[in-house]
Amino acid sequence: MIKVALALLVVASTAHAQPATATCPAAKGTPLVQIDHEVRPGLKGATAHIKVYDGGAWTAVAANEQGQSTLKDSGCLDKDTLAKVRADIKGAPWTVKHNRVHCMMVASTFTVFSFNGKEVFREMACNPDALDDASQKNLTDLQAVLHEAHVPVGW
DSSP states (O other): OHHHHHHHHHHHHHHTOOOOOOOOOOSOSSOSEEEEEEEOTTOOOOEEEEEEOTTSEEEEEEEOTTSOEEEEEEEEOOHHHHHHHHHHHHTSOOOEEEOSSOOOOOOSEEEEEEETTEEEEEEOTTOSEEEOHHHHHHHHHHHHHHHHTTOOOOO
């Protein structure tokens, strides 16, 4: 009876196990998505760079304000997650509008979002620019999809 219970436990625990990670194409070429957390030139602060490539490979590197590496990670998005990323990119116009009224503070840090090698938006405190509503929604969704896939996007 104990052998049967152990066998059922093993079967139950492996039934929900994730399959072995498939080999991703190399992380090279122009990234499909690139998110750069930067510091204004001349200032010191932590930085991070996340890149997701067309085949699903992703890389993440970060450094503290002294430039010392604090993160170097990589992985592979499954095809469903990669399809969601592509849909978020293609599903919005990525129109940036310039706000006539905004605060006058100068942000020390900012985040640059680029798709297929083209910068589409810079996010910062007191930003004089804003994305259209559809693009902002897709950008939020894209970050959530990457976060759920364990890509370290939250800085």
